[in-house]
Amino acid sequence: MKVPMLDLSEQYSNIKEEVLTVLDEVMSSSRFILGENVKKFEADIAKLSNVEYGVGVANGSDALHISLQACGVGQGDEVITTPFTFFATAGAIARAGATPVFVDIEEDTFNIDPKAIEAAITDKTKAIIPVHLYGQTADMDPIREIAAKHNLAIIEDAAQAIGAKYKGRMVGELGDTACYSFFPTKNLGAYGDAGMVVTNNPDIAEKMSVIRVHGSKPKYYHHVLGYNSRLDEMQAAILNIKFKKLGTWIEQRRQAADNYTKMIKEALGDQIVTPIEREENFHVFHQYTIRVDKRDELQQYLNEVGVQTMIYYPLPLHVQPVFKELGYNEGDFPLSEKAANEAISLPMFPEIKPEQQKYVVEKIIEFFIK
Numbered sequence: 001m002k003v004p005m006l007d008l009s010e011q012y013s014n015i016k017e018e019v020l021t022v023l024d025e026v027m028s029s030s031r032f033i034l035g036e037n038v039k040k041f042e043a044d045i046a047k048l049s050n051v052e053y054g055v056g057v058a059n060g061s062d063a064l065h066i067s068l069q070a071c072g073v074g075q076g077d078e079v080i081t082t083p084f085t086f087f088a089t090a091g092a093i094a095r096a097g098a099t100p101v102f103v104d105i106e107e108d109t110f111n112i113d114p115k116a117i118e119a120a121i122t123d124k125t126k127a128i129i130p131v132h133l134y135g136q137t138a139d140m141d142p143i144r145e146i147a148a149k150h151n152l153a154i155i156e157d158a159a160q161a162i163g164a165k166y167k168g169r170m171v172g173e174l175g176d177t178a179c180y181s182f183f184p185t186k187n188l189g190a191y192g193d194a195g196m197v198v199t200n201n202p203d204i205a206e207k208m209s210v211i212r213v214h215g216s217k218p219k220y221y222h223h224v225l226g227y228n229s230r231l232d233e234m235q236a237a238i239l240n241i242k243f244k245k246l247g248t249w250i251e252q253r254r255q256a257a258d259n260y261t262k263m264i265k266e267a268l269g270d271q272i273v274t275p276i277e278r279e280e281n282f283h284v285f286h287q288y289t290i291r292v293d294k295r296d297e298l299q300q301y302l303n304e305v306g307v308q309t310m311i312y313y314p315l316p317l318h319v320q321p322v323f324k325e326l327g328y329n330e331g332d333f334p335l336s337e338k339a340a341n342e343a344i345s346l347p348m349f350p351e352i353k354p355e356q357q358k359y360v361v362e363k364i365i366e367f368f369i370k
């Protein structure tokens, strides 16, 4: 048997006719940029996030960058975030002209440790970017308290967590802005790049909608420096179709996660650390990520027997060559470094079959008892 990390083929065959129909509609309409499909998708994602405004942009990385700009973050400012995330989180901070300041994570959720944030605040700190890694929110109440106390903006990196909840509140309403990615592998994926920022703040929403069109307002008059970053009509039309299934897909992911955990625990007890879902959280399992000691050997073994896995992420951002000048060293964030050595994500997608999951777990057991 072969089990891929992600298989989008069944999903496509289920929606193929609808997708081809709307693509034909968009092309026949000749309206490709910022039309009705984008408007509808922005409204639906804002509603899901329990906020007023959605601003479609070209990708999740730009969503972060535009959020920072709209919150007034730029040259000379510092933004606190986690080193255990996809590069784009810190890349956006640096692209905005600001300095990423890292703090370590919590071991059990892999998310930024709120207790570490306050010590990293200086008079240059302007914002915090918590990342809801793998589909589970960061511990937002203490982060919100710190941000309020020090007058900092909160930008949620919700690229992996659309539809997740924290204490009954939605991802998207937990900060000043929240950034989604609709990269094809995300829980709600386009057929190309796409992203969005949601917010409840009308001024920030207005600024972002101007920045994404070159800072042009009124048209051809530029008071701010923007650029070209838009979600296009074809992707929005596809995403409008997929959006209707998101709730079902999230339930299927949660069920698959539950299956993995039961099978692994039964066979291996505590030899493997399975993902936790904190009581106050509703985890959407973008990834199902376990921790093991012999991680690289396990990955190689699984690869040989047809099970694809991924390492998110093998090198924390504070030790990435491009951030060398920030002056961090190995050992600065032990829990992030430990996670980078132990974490391995198993195949996870809504359509994954119980037989496939059974095979994955059997092969993991084989590795540990051989």
Ligand SMILES: *Cc1c(COP(=O)(O)O)cnc(C)c1O
Residues within 6 Å of the ligand: 059, 060, 061, 062, 085, 086, 088, 089, 131, 157, 159, 160, 180, 181, 182, 183, 193, 194, 195
């Ligand atoms: C995917 C992702 C992004 C960036 O999204 P793109 O659409 O690929 O630019 C940012 N942050 C995190 C945590 C991500 O997983």
